[in-house]
Amino acid sequence: MVKTGAEHVASVNDGRSVYLDGKVVGDVSAHPAFRNAVASAGMLYDFQAAPENLEAMTFELSPGRRVNRAWQLPESYEDLVVRRKALVAQAELTGGFLGRSPDHVASSICGQYMGFEVFERHDAKRAAAFRDWFEDVRRRDVFLTYVINNVQGDRSKAFGSQQEGAEDMVARIVDEDAGGITIRGAKLFATSSIMANEIYVSSGQPLMPGEEHLAFSCALPMNAPGLKLLSRKSFEAHAVSEFDNPLSARYDENDALVFFDDVKVPWERVFTYRDTDMCRAQFHDTPGHVYQNYQAQIRLSVKLRFLVGLARALTDIIGTSNFPQVRDTLGKLAAQAAMIEGLVYGMEAAGYRRGPYYLPDRHLLYTAQVFSQELYPQVIGTIRELAGGALLMLPSSVEDFSNDELARIIRLTQISPAVSGEDRVKLLKLTWDAVGSEFASRHQQYEMFYAGAQYVTRGHSFRTYDWAGAAKAVDVIASRYGLG
Numbered sequence: 001m002v003k004t005g006a007e008h009v010a011s012v013n014d015g016r017s018v019y020l021d022g023k024v025v026g027d028v029s030a031h032p033a034f035r036n037a038v039a040s041a042g043m044l045y046d047f048q049a050a051p052e053n054l055e056a057m058t059f060e061l062s063p064g065r066r067v068n069r070a071w072q073l074p075e076s077y078e079d080l081v082v083r084r085k086a087l088v089a090q091a092e093l094t095g096g097f098l099g100r101s102p103d104h105v106a107s108s109i110c111g112q113y114m115g116f117e118v119f120e121r122h123d124a125k126r127a128a129a130f131r132d133w134f135e136d137v138r139r140r141d142v143f144l145t146y147v148i149n150n151v152q153g154d155r156s157k158a159f160g161s162q163q164e165g166a167e168d169m170v171a172r173i174v175d176e177d178a179g180g181i182t183i184r185g186a187k188l189f190a191t192s193s194i195m196a197n198e199i200y201v202s203s204g205q206p207l208m209p210g211e212e213h214l215a216f217s218c219a220l221p222m223n224a225p226g227l228k229l230l231s232r233k234s235f236e237a238h239a240v241s242e243f244d245n246p247l248s249a250r251y252d253e254n255d256a257l258v259f260f261d262d263v264k265v266p267w268e269r270v271f272t273y274r275d276t277d278m279c280r281a282q283f284h285d286t287p288g289h290v291y292q293n294y295q296a297q298i299r300l301s302v303k304l305r306f307l308v309g310l311a312r313a314l315t316d317i318i319g320t321s322n323f324p325q326v327r328d329t330l331g332k333l334a335a336q337a338a339m340i341e342g343l344v345y346g347m348e349a350a351g352y353r354r355g356p357y358y359l360p361d362r363h364l365l366y367t368a369q370v371f372s373q374e375l376y377p378q379v380i381g382t383i384r385e386l387a388g389g390a391l392l393m394l395p396s397s398v399e400d401f402s403n404d405e406l407a408r409i410i411r412l413t414q415i416s417p418a419v420s421g422e423d424r425v426k427l428l429k430l431t432w433d434a435v436g437s438e439f440a441s442r443h444q445q446y447e448m449f450y451a452g453a454q455y456v457t458r459g460h461s462f463r464t465y466d467w468a469g470a471a472k473a474v475d476v477i478a479s480r481y482g483l484g
Contacts, residue, residue, distance in 0.1 A: 004042075005049070006042065008045045008143060017223075017227065025231075028195065032237055034195065034254065036236055040094060041098075041102070044093060054066065056069075056085065070110070072110075073113070076358050077351060087103050091303070095306040096299045096300060096302040096303025098192070098253050098299075099253060102143040107292050107294065108288050110291055111287035112282055112286045113130075113131070114354060115288065116131065119282070126270060129271055133269060142198055146201070147199060147200075147258050148201075148205075148283075149189055149205060150171070168184055168185050169186060170186065171185035171186055171187045172185050172213040179264065180265045181264075181265050182262055183201070185259070186258060187260070188257060193229055193254070193258065195254075197221065197222060199227075208276060212274040215275055215279050217272035217278075218265045226264070227260060232254065232255050234252060234254065235252040235439040235442070240397045244398055248437060290359060290362055291360075293366075294365055297368045297369065301344055304340055308334055311383045314431055315386055317416040333382060336378070339375075343365075348361075362460075363464040366464055369457040369460070369461075370457050373448050374454070377447075380440070391431060394429060
């Protein structure tokens with residue numbers, strides 16, 4: 001038994017409160033702003049459930065129950081590689097454009113579970129709650145999202161100080177009783193929340209003493225009473241057609257602000273309670289942060305391969321692939337994409353054990369993040385340069401082809417040495433949606449900042465580098481000589 005796409009699509013019609021353009025949406029699986037993205041999430045589950053993919057994409061958790069390999073807890077290098085191959089196959093279905101596919105938060109939660117002793121040191125009851133919840137969502141192969149960022153507000157102030165004059169801005173504990181805690185306020189960024197089943201709520205940003213009311217971790221179903229999702233503009237809703245907007249029409253995973261309007265969380269769903277350091281420790285003292293970003297680099301390697309393939313197809317159809325300067329540029333793009341893929345392989349090969357589990361190397365992971373934040377906008381800019389004016393002279397929409405006279409003109413003017421005029425337009429429309437559309441701009445911003453600003457990822461690199469080993473290398477040489 002394995003989760004299917006039909007099961008997932010049906011599960012999101014649960015009465016959740018999603019707001020778009022001033023109105024409550026209703027069934028997100030049927031709404032024109034979200035239905036294709038929900039269907040794309042369903043496609044991922046159908047892919048894993050296909051008999052020919054079952055072994056590669058899932059593992060047997062218990063007799064008769066198989067779940068996605070994202071939930072697998074690798075105990076060896078070989079386990080890690082098998083798991084990675086499943087994540088790659090899943091990302092290839094969307095070109096890597098679903099940044100918060102089901103394997104992302106599942107990876108983070110698995111990593112946290114691998115450091116379960118950290119939770120036990122914090123609070124045995126909260127640790128037991130986390131363990132029970134983890135086992136439940138894992139068994140059900142739940143599509144999880146998370147919100148671990150506070151509303152920015154005035155960045156010159158601490159999060160706790162933002163409350164002055166805006167008491168409900170940052171999500172906080174406002175009440176508690178024998179049944180659980182009550183949360184009020186907002187959290188960012190609930191990417192994929194509209195097509196997920198449950199949401200994990202925490203703080204991935206540092207909290208200070210005195211901000212204990214902000215220091216909690218919990219999980220809720222997306223239809224929890226009082227939980228409101230304020231969607232950003234839907235690119236899917238504004239897609240003219242799949243031909244004109246092939247990526248945004250299908251893979252707009254959406255981002256949303258979550259407002260907790262006095263949401264009651266039962267104690268069995270509360271995992272960290274009024275402990276500012278534990279909010280940090282659950283990600284960084286466990287492998288949680290490593291595993292969630294390892295997944296992100298796997299997905300990004302697939303996305304970069306897609307973009308490099310798009311660049312080559314682009315130069316082929318406009319007839320520039322054999323220009324020496326174009327081949328030089330394509331060679332650089334290929335090397336950039338291969339560098340991230342190689343770092344993924346490297347972090348696996350240089351991995352280490354933590355108890356029974358096998359983890360990817362932390363520093364090579366953060367190295368990949370540092371490079372990829374700079375690399376992604378460079379790749380997008382390079383593809384735009386390769387395209388030149390070709391992206392500016394496209395038909396207004398697929399409807400132009402339904403007019404015989406316009407279709408004749410298009411075929412006369414969209415000349416390509418490699419494909420028909422129609423296929424040229426199709427490829428250029430795909431390119432624009434990947435590098436120039438509003439959807440593409442959102443993806444560039446996402447890839448630059450989903451892991452934090454550059455100083456954050458560089459800080460992770462600084463903290464995890466083998467400085468002692470580097471110092472020793474200097475000492476080996478310096479110790480061989482002196483004044484004499």
